Amino acid sequence: MTQTASIWLVLVLAFCAANLPFLTQRLLGVLPLAKGKNLAIRLGELALLYLLVGGIGLLLEKRAGQIVAQGWEFYAITGALFLVFAFPGFVWRYLHKPRH
DSSP states (O other), X not given: OOHHHHHHHHHHHHHHHHHHHHHOXXXXXXXXXXXXXXXXXXXXXXXXXXXXXXXXXXXXXXXXXXXXXXXHHHHHHHHHHHHHHTHHHHIIIIIOOOOO
């Protein structure tokens, strides 16, 4: 897999993972919850998915053979980008009013 393909794969995975907590009532899209999910559970799930996508990105970077040490700035920017990616799902879940 080329570096360009790896980058696009991580971006698409990040977009899908960031919206997953808001698109389903299941925990991580798999485990059903009896009472559904509230915002706190969705934010916790969002943080877990951020770490999962980051781990996949790290594996792809290691496979390419060029691991680069990152400072706090990198994690602040990628965390903010992950939240921006989650915006469509958040709007759909909490702000969208269906027409009758």
